Amino acid sequence: MSSRVASRAASLASFAVRRHASTTATAPDLPSEIFKRSKHNKLGLSKVLDDVTMRSGEHDMRVFGTGTLAALTSKSAYVSFTASHYHFYSELENRLDEAHRADTPSGQVWGKFASELRRAHRLERDLEDLLGTSVGAHPPSPATSEYVAAIADAAERERGGPPLLLAHFYTRYLADLFGGSMMGWPTRRALGLADVPAFYTHDDASINDDRFEYVERVYAAINAAARGADDAVVSAVADEAKLAFRCNAGVYREDGRGSSLSAALGGARVMWGYAKERVWGAREQRDLFGRLVKRRDPVTGEFR
Numbered sequence: 001m002s003s004r005v006a007s008r009a010a011s012l013a014s015f016a017v018r019r020h021a022s023t024t025a026t027a028p029d030l031p032s033e034i035f036k037r038s039k040h041n042k043l044g045l046s047k048v049l050d051d052v053t054m055r056s057g058e059h060d061m062r063v064f065g066t067g068t069l070a071a072l073t074s075k076s077a078y079v080s081f082t083a084s085h086y087h088f089y090s091e092l093e094n095r096l097d098e099a100h101r102a103d104t105p106s107g108q109v110w111g112k113f114a115s116e117l118r119r120a121h122r123l124e125r126d127l128e129d130l131l132g133t134s135v136g137a138h139p140p141s142p143a144t145s146e147y148v149a150a151i152a153d154a155a156e157r158e159r160g161g162p163p164l165l166l167a168h169f170y171t172r173y174l175a176d177l178f179g180g181s182m183m184g185w186p187t188r189r190a191l192g193l194a195d196v197p198a199f200y201t202h203d204d205a206s207i208n209d210d211r212f213e214y215v216e217r218v219y220a221a222i223n224a225a226a227r228g229a230d231d232a233v234v235s236a237v238a239d240e241a242k243l244a245f246r247c248n249a250g251v252y253r254e255d256g257r258g259s260s261l262s263a264a265l266g267g268a269r270v271m272w273g274y275a276k277e278r279v280w281g282a283r284e285q286r287d288l289f290g291r292l293v294k295r296r297d298p299v300t301g302e303f304r
Contacts, residue, residue, distance in 0.1 A: 031178040034212045044223030045234060049170050052238050053245055067252025068183055070259060072190040072266035079131050083138035084251050086123035091148045092168055093120050095155040099165055104158060105225035106165035112221050116207060117173045122198035130193055143254040147247035154240055162233045163225060167240035170222060171248060177215050189273025
């Protein structure tokens with residue numbers, strides 16, 4: 001495939017995301033609208049962290065879209081991608097649990113949201129039930145090991161110091177809340193899976209019914225945890241967020257996931273899976289990102 005074809009396929013994937021944004025979500029639930037309407041991300045530590053990772057343009061957010069699509073080129077590629085996520089989420093959640101027991105600022109934030117946001121057990125379930133493998137069959141890759149080590153180091157330096165785990169909490173869980181769940185149905189279709197990966201779902205009604213309000217609560221909790229912190233503490237957390245972003249980007253580029261060609265192939269698999277579902281015998285019609293559009297009448301066989 002030429003670079004021109006790869007570019008066109010990547011553009012198609014980008015169009016699909018924009019199409020989803022304009023047709024399948026109510027305006028208040030769009031990631032861009034949540035970001036703009038939020039009051040709590042305009043002040044305190046939340047503003048600092050958003051400035052570091054989003055507003056400043058210092059980091060190339062496209063690496064996450066490219067890496068996610070590239071992971072859909074094959075089932076084995078997605079297994080590797082999922083296993084990497086399991087390892088760093090497991091480390092992060094274990095460290096946050098320890099922080100919660102120690103009643104640190106990071107632990108206080110985690111205590112408010114842990115039951116809804118935990119991902120490690122869902123990733124383990126995906127590996128075993130959906131992908132037919134196990135965590136033990138996939139040791140951490142080099143980039144994943146680097147990320148795990150960074151989380152462990154942040155936890156150790158947090159003892160009596162700045163709440164550095166907040167940077168890692170922010171980097172992962174807000175990304176999940178803002179847009180990660182959009183990839184559930186594309187992943188299922190691209191790989192022909194029996195179900196949407198549990199990693200991309202949230203069971204809690206407070207998230208599914210009013211995502212904007214939930215995100216506001218997260219931003220407010222981050223600000224409360226750093227209230228009264230001096231400039232040195234805030235700067236330390238901001239620097240840790242930069243490190244967390246770099247570690248994430250390393251995982252998303254690993255195993256060829258930084259390739260535009262691989263991303264284009266993954267995007268093509270998504271579109272092919274979507275087309276097959278629409279054409280051949282589906283009992284219901286869903287849009288590209290999974291919203292129910294029509295159901296097939298069991299008597300007439302027509303969609304309505």
